[in-house]
Amino acid sequence: MRGCLRFLAGIVAIGFVTTAVLTLFLTNLFAVVADREIFKESLANLDQLVVEAVPAFVAQTLEEQARERGLAPINLDEELLQQSMETLLPPGWIEAQADTAVDTVYDLLEGGDLDNAELEIDTTPLLDRFRGDPGRVVVSNIVTSLPACTQPINPAELLGPNVTIPACLPPGVPADQITQEVHTRLVQTLDSNPQFTSEFGVVRVPLFSSEQQAQNEQLVQTREQLLRLQRTFAFAQNWGWVLWLLPLSCLFMIALFAVRSISDLGYWWGWTLLGTAVLVLFLSLVFPAITTFLLRQSPANATAVATSLQQTGIQVITAVTDTWLSRVYLQAVIMLAVGVVFVLLGFVTGRRTEYMENGY
Known part of the structure; x- marks a missing residue:
């Protein structure tokens, strides 16, 4: 026995x-x-990742644009653009926005209302710098890297109806002039956007509004997955x-x-x-x-x-x-x-x- x-x-x-x-x-x-603090700490050097990624993304976009139009390759100094990006970004701004995003996700997982969920982004520090010399330097670094236009173009029609970086530089037009024009129009567009001017520059981005779900089936699936995660999170917590x-x-x-x-x-x-x-x-x-x-x-x-x-x-x-x-x-x-x-x-x-x- x-x-x-x-x-x-x-x-x-x-x-x-x-x-x-x-x-x-x-x-x-x-x-x-x-x-949530572990995730915040893991995103602490997100500023450096953004500073490295944005110039590479801009260079890749401009190269594709030049190739599609049959223009000469661009000559973008990515290192110089990185330096200007470091000057443009307020210290700790990206980290603060990442912390806000992490808090938003965890608030949702801990029982938040998905239908009224929104992400808050404080754009004021970034916009203040973009309006000044740091923003103009970033635009200048991009404009000066553009290839020369191969066909005659009216400088007045260079930017077109949309406020974008031009695809090429027309001969005889100083790059500084185009830089100033692009920067001025970008600032005017930002200042006239009610999303940036209301609530002191705090942009509220709805995450799962009914309008967004009606237009995006993938967003509906993401919402359903979050609901399942909410239940799992609550069960494991309790x-x-x-x-x-x-x-x-x-x-x-x-x-x-x-x-x-x-x-x-x-x-x-x-x-x-x-x-x-x-x-x-x-x-x-x-x-x-x-x-x-x-x-x-x-x-x-x-x-x-x-x-x-x-x-x-x-x-x-x-x-x-x-x-x-x-x-x-x-x-x-x-x-x-x-x-x-x-x-x-x-x-x-x-x-x-x-x-x-x-x-x-």
């Missing part, structure tokens, strides 16, 4: 290892994903701790089936905890290698914007993984220490019982 109970205790011990590993991984993963009842119940069953003394308790619980901790540490060492391999297998994107988004995604995944691993390592070490204590307890009490039985 006792041998049968020990056999059952061994099976339950295997169940403890399995449930404890899964619970340790899942609860820590949710704790990390639920921490009931995630229940997972720990599985390994705890396994420990209780081990004690019920196999423990007849403190020595038995120390050995059964101690070796079970030790084995679980070692397995967790081993899997935690393997997991980063797998993650790194999968990230390296992601296809390279041809566009500058896609490349920047890919780099941002890798940054976020790396930050989440590192924080998750640090939490798992800490709890695995605690489990290892507790296991050692129980094994020592079993050894000491077992020796003492043996001495007492032998009459020492």
Whole structure:
């Protein structure tokens, strides 16, 4: 009978290892994903990514435009444009907008109203700089890189009805003149836009308005996915701790089936905890290698914007993984220490019982 109970205790011990590993991984993963500050910190250098991506995107766009029109290749100094972008962007502005976006997403996941959800962007600091010399320098760097026009063109019709960067520079017209005209018209357009002038430059972008959903089927699917994530988020937040009842119940069953003394308790619980901790540490060492391999297998994107988004995604995944691993390592070490204590307890009490039985 006792041998049968020990056999059952061994099976339950295997169940403890399995449930404890899964619970340790899942609860820590949710704790990390639920921490918005981790995502904010992972986006802390988004300013530099934007500064690098915008010149590359502008150069790529102008090159395609010149190629389609049969014009000479552009001569855009991307390094100079990066420097002017650094001057144009207010310090910490992009980081502040990224923090606002993260807060908006988490507010939605924590039970926000999707129908009235909107993203707030404070454009005032950026527009103030664009109206001044930093904005003019950015426009100048782009205009001076344009190729010369191959066909005669009326300078008055160069910009056309829309306020855009011209495709080429007409001979005989100074680049500074075109720069000034483009910059002036861009500023006038921004100042006449009610989205930028109302509410002191705070732009409110609706995320899931009924008009947008009627025009975009993909937006409807995104909203449905967010609703499912809301339910999952709420369930994990309220009931995630229940997972720990599985390994705890396994420990209780081990004690019920196999423990007849403190020595038995120390050995059964101690070796079970030790084995679980070692397995967790081993899997935690393997997991980063797998993650790194999968990230390296992601296809390279041809566009500058896609490349920047890919780099941002890798940054976020790396930050989440590192924080998750640090939490798992800490709890695995605690489990290892507790296991050692129980094994020592079993050894000491077992020796003492043996001495007492032998009459020492």
